Amino acid sequence: MDTFFEQITKIKLTGKTAFIIGLIITVDVLIILALMFFALMFGLIELTPLILIGAIYGGYKLVSLLSIEYEYIYTNGDLDVDKIVAKSNRKRVVSIKCSEVEKYGEYKGQPAPGSVKATHVFCNPNSEGQVYLIAKDRNQGMVMIVLAPNDRIRAELEKAIPRLAK
DSSP: OOOEEEEEEEOOOOHHHHHHHHHHHHHHHHHHHHHHHHHHHTTOGGGHHHHHHHHHHHHHHHHHTTOEEEEEEEETTEEEEEEEETTTEEEEEEEEEGGGOOEEEEOSSOOOOTTOSEEEEOSOTTOTTOEEEEEEETTTEEEEEEEOOOHHHHHHHHHHSTTTOO
C-alpha cells in the first residue's frame, strides 16, 4: 500500500516583507507619475492608458512574487519540498530519501554541523513543532532541512527513520 501525504505551509508576511511591498508600491506610483508626465509633455496622450496599465501590472506581479508557500510531499519514504511562488510557479527545492537521513530531531535554533552544505528553512520562524533533518539531497549534497510538519507527516517520518526519532 502506498503512503502519500502532503501539506502546504504558507509563509507569513514579516515586517521586512511589508516594507518591501510598500517600497514596490511607492516606486510604482513614482514611475507611473514620471511616465505620465513625459507622455503628456511630448504629446503621447494615447499611450497614457497603456503606460498606466503596464506599470500597475508590473507592480502587481512584483508584489505577488512575495507570496510564498512550501509544500511537503511524503511518498513511501521519500520527502520532497516544493516552493510555490504566487500560487502559480512551483519548483522542487529538496528531495531526500528518509533512509538516508543522518540526523533528525526537534529544531531549537541549533546551527548546522560543518558537513552540511546548505540549510533550508521551509516554515515560519516561530512555527510550533519544528523538526530538522540532515540528509543527502539528490542535487545539493548534504543539507539541513527545517520544517513544521503536521501530525500525519511527522508520524510517517518517525516510522521511516525510527533509529533517529525520539
